[in-house]
Amino acid sequence: xxxxxxxxxxxxxxxxxxxxxxxxxxxxxxxxxxxxxxxxxxxxxxxxxxxxxxxxxxxxxxxxxxxxxxxxxxxxxxxxxxxxxxxxxxxxxxxxxxxxxxxxxxxxxxxxxxxxxxxxxxxxxxxxxxxxxxxxxxxxxxxxxxxxxxxxxxxxxxxxxxxxxxxxxxxxxxxxxxxxxxxxxxxxxxxxxxxxxxxxxxxxxxxxxxxxxxxxxxxxxxxxxxxxxxxxxxxx
Numbered sequence: 001x002x003x004x005x006x007x008x009x010x011x012x013x014x015x016x017x018x019x020x021x022x023x024x025x026x027x028x029x030x031x032x033x034x035x036x037x038x039x040x041x042x043x044x045x046x047x048x049x050x051x052x053x054x055x056x057x058x059x060x061x062x063x064x065x066x067x068x069x070x071x072x073x074x075x076x077x078x079x080x081x082x083x084x085x086x087x088x089x090x091x092x093x094x095x096x097x098x099x100x101x102x103x104x105x106x107x108x109x110x111x112x113x114x115x116x117x118x119x120x121x122x123x124x125x126x127x128x129x130x131x132x133x134x135x136x137x138x139x140x141x142x143x144x145x146x147x148x149x150x151x152x153x154x155x156x157x158x159x160x161x162x163x164x165x166x167x168x169x170x171x172x173x174x175x176x177x178x179x180x181x182x183x184x185x186x187x188x189x190x191x192x193x194x195x196x197x198x199x200x201x202x203x204x205x206x207x208x209x210x211x212x213x214x215x216x217x218x219x220x221x222x223x224x225x226x227x228x229x230x231x232x233x234x235x236x
Contacts, residue, residue: 009108013139044134065214066108
């Protein structure tokens with residue numbers, strides 16, 4: 001299967017964890033749902049249609065860390081827009097609240113995409129190669145604009161290895177038969193949203209495993225992708 005790879009980065013990112021409210025925390029990597037939105041923005045898919053076009057059965061997505069995960073907390077002033085119909089008429093004191101956001105500092109990821117729709121795959125490749133997008137991609141919230149660059153296109157083969165392999169991307173825990181814990185590596189897991197219905201209700205969650213310092217995970221897995229570069233990937 002053909003796979004398009006591109007780097008995605010920014011100054012900050014915030015992929016809000018669904019169970020946090022007054023003190024928003026962030027996932028360490030963009031969930032599959034966030035990547036669907038970024039791919040849809042680059043290709044020009046409408047908000048009402050990109051979820052169906054990029055559903056689980058239509059696209060394979062893998063993501064790996066380029067920079068180690070680093071988090072900071074920054075206070076942001078939020079405005080209560082329910083107080084007045086016009087932003088300019090919101091009282092300066094009663095209409096504001098300060099909230100500490102957890103943000104990812106200097107995040108950089110490599111994203112691998114394989115679309116069953118050949119025309120859409122070609123569009124994505126062309127837009128990435130030309131460094132163009134139809135809508136502005138951002139890293140979780142609209143204030144955190146994303147940048148991207150095209151890396152290349154690979155021909156991937158799905159394999160079932162009978163030994164340990166170095167997985168460059170995050171891996172679903174269900175696919176891990178055994179994990180080799182190596183010295184000098186930091187292993188983390190998170191439960192992340194993976195699919196949403198048209199009404200933006202999450203329909204599937206997955207527990208992913210990743211290495212915080214951007215090193216590969218050595219594991220025995222049920223299935224992975226060989227892209228011919230000596231690296232192996234796993235779709236989310």
